[in-house]
Amino acid sequence: MIKRICHNHRQLLLLSISYLAQSAFAACNYEVVVxxxxxxxxxxxxxxxxxxCNVTVLEGRDRKGGRLWTSTVGTTKIDMGASWIHGIGKGADGLKKWNNKFNPIYQIARDNNIATVSTWEDEDNAEEAFFWWQxxxxxxxxxxxxxxxxQFFKDRQGSASQTTTLEQLFANYPMTDNQVNRNMxxxxxxxxxxxDYAADPDQISAKYVDTESYFKGAEHIFPDGYVQIPEVLSTGTNIVxxxxxxGIDYSGNKVSISTQSGATYECDKVIVTVPLGVLKNNIITFTPALPSGKQSSINSLGAGLMDKLALEFSxxxxxANMDWLDYISDGDSKWVVTLNINKYLQKPILLMFNIGKDALSFASMTDQxxxxxxxxxxxxxxxxxPDYVNYKRSNWGQDEFAYQSYTYIKAGATDEDPGNIASNIDKKVYFAGEHTQFxxxxxxxxAYLSGLDAARAISQAWKFKAFASGMISFLMLLTLLF
Ligand SMILES: Cc1cc2nc3c(=O)[nH]c(=O)nc-3n(C[C@H](O)[C@H](O)[C@H](O)COP(=O)(O)OP(=O)(O)OC[C@H]3O[C@@H](n4cnc5c(N)ncnc54)[C@H](O)[C@@H]3O)c2cc1C
Structure with a gap:
């Protein structure tokens, strides 16, 4: 009799332990919308x-990649959003997690045999020719x-407060006020x-210039387009x-998402990766409204603007041996830098850039x-x-799915604002995107790493929930034992 009870107890104990273990390792069964x-x-x-997890991605455009936009000029593929892997090498000193690891985007390219081409070992080594308005x-x-x-900047950056603009820092820059110096x-x-910041000196915070981290090593571009990276990563992903x-209503147990087409979606967790520019323009109505700290970080950061014009010639x-053709304009900084694509792709193409208010001044103009x-x-x-034979133009400021190029720390904002945007609300609404990490x-x-961070937070929430429910069952079974 005693033996039988002991045997039953042992079975119950084994059952409880195996239940606990199964719960702890159970695959995520959350419904997640990205x-x-x-x-x-x-x-x-x-x-x-x-x-x-069961994941659905809702995308406003008819293509994937967002600000990775591989288009064409003539028959040549050209990136009108991001071009470079900034530093294919290991993380800069001080970046503990990345000290011995390569830039993750370069790792993906290598693992998937996606060709990349080095433009220069270090941006300071790029070959440049300088032209001026005369x-x-x-x-x-x-x-x-x-x-x-x-040097003037480096000597004074330490005295910059949170609200000092780059322009203010240079207010006393010693120079005679003639046309050459003004234009220079x-x-x-x-x-x-x-x-670097897609913005003007009267907007950029002097305090945070060059304080971000980086990957060391050469800068690479993709001869067949940056879009290959999101393409290989999204194989088998359900993208609508x-x-x-x-609209995102997170007032109930589930999150309810509404779209312009009228279709609605329900899920346990949502990851919002729309650009800062979209958040600033209140394209999505959150119910309840976003917490005030998060909203204030959205308002404070700068949604920088940088546009490209690709021109193909016969x-x-x-x-032909230059990387950059740099232009010193008279009174503004229009067409400040032009990249010689021919040097890397052997195609007669120039990629011309405008930044900040110069880019903005072109936004409402016709292509002509x-x-x-x-x-x-x-x-x-x-x-x-001679005349160009083909062209392609970006207009990121008027793009309803971006309203910007990339994010910068605007005077008044701090390096904590991106993290404030990243923090989840009620473990239901998560945020990712380039603007959510400093x-x-x-x-x-x-942007890539921020997506992994948000996913990790959800997986951990799942593991915690599964372990907690396993633990409750385990304790209940134990009470049967004693
Ligand atoms: C001109 C330019 C040059 C750049 N150059 C470089 C570079 O050389 N190197 C570099 O590292 N970075 C560069 N960047 C920055 C880089 O492209 C971005 O940091 C990165 O691609 C952002 O990724 P993301 O996922 O955060 O945002 P996105 O790529 O913008 O993804 C957000 C997605 O959300 C979608 N979306 C928006 N609103 C909605 C909505 N309401 N409903 C549903 N979907 C919506 C968008 O269509 C988009 O697909 C450049 C950017 C630009 C524009």
Whole structure:
């Protein structure tokens, strides 16, 4: 009799332990909706799918990739959103987690045999030719000017407060107020800081310039397009296109998502990866409203703007060995930098850039007006420049699924604002995207890692829930024993 009781007890004990173990390792059975099929949304969806969750991605556009937009000029693939893997090497010193690991985007490219091409080992080593508004190349000592400018910044950055703009920091920059110096100063702002932050000196916070982290090593582009990265990551992922999300109601146990098309979706968890520009423009109504701290971080950060114009010509007429053609304009920084695509892809294509208010000034213009301005500038640089044969233009500021290019710390904001946006609400609404982490703000690898972070938080919530329910059953079975 005693033996039999002991035997039953042992069976019950084994049953309880196996129940507990099964609960702890059970595959996730949450219904998760990810809003946005950019790199952050796709990274999150893949990771959650791999841990067993049921994932649906709702994408407003008719394509994946978001700000990874591989288009064509003529027959050549050209990236009109992100171009570069910024640093294919290991994480910079101080980045503990990444000290011995390569840039994750480069790892994905390598693992999937996606070709990349180095543009330069270090941006400072790029070959450049400088042109100015007076016509042709300038004999002005550009490198001395920009070196002094950078040194002036480094000497004073420590005194910048949270609200000091880059322009304010340079208020006492010593120079005679003539046209050359004035134009050089606005060129130096655009050239040294503008393309990193996609913004103007009267907006950028001086305090946070160059304080983000980075990956070391050469900068690479994709001859066949950056979109290959989201393509390989999203194999087998359920993406529903042309589903512009307009409402997220998280007041109940489930999250209810409404779209412009009228279709609605219910889920346990949602990951919102829409760009900062979309959040700033209140395209999605949250019910209840977002917590005030999160909303204030959304308001404080800067949604930077940088636009590209790709021009294809019948043949190369420019300095073929240069990486960059830099233009010192008269009174603004229009067409400040132009990339010589021919050097990497052997195609007669120039990629011309505008930043901040210059980019904004083109946003409402027709293609013809933008092309006229670009060609007029090219003909100041190269008087015999022929007409282009094909073009492609981006207009990220007027794109209803972006309203920006990439995020920067605007004067008044802090390096904690991206993390404030990332924090989840009630373990139901999660956020990811380049704007939700400071370390790699504004980059593809930053966006990718933020997606993995959001997915990890949901997987952990699942594991905790499964373990907790297993533990309750375990304790109940134990009470039967004693
Ligand atoms: C011109 C330009 C140049 C750049 N250059 C570089 C570079 O060289 N290197 C680099 O590392 N980074 C660069 N970046 C930045 C980089 O592209 C971004 O940081 C990154 O792609 C952002 O990914 P994400 O997933 O956060 O956002 P996104 O790619 O914008 O993804 C968000 C997705 O949400 C969708 N969406 C938006 N609103 C809704 C809605 N209401 N309903 C449903 N879906 C919605 C969008 O369509 C999009 O697909 C550049 C960006 C631009 C624009």
């Amino acid at each position: 809003i946005g099929a950019g790199i952050s949304g796709i990274a999150a969806a893949k990771s959650l799918k791999d841990s067993g 016509g042709g190349k300038t004999s002005y000592d550009i490198s001395s000017f920009t070196e002094n400018f950078e 100063k606005s060129f130096a702002f655009g050239y040294l800081f503008g393309s 296109y042309e589903r512009k999300v307009v 043949s190369v007429f420019w300095d 007006q933008v092309l006229d301005s670009a060609m007029a500038t090219l003909r100041i640089m190269y008087p015999n420049a 370390d790699f703000l504004g980059t593809v690898h930053g």
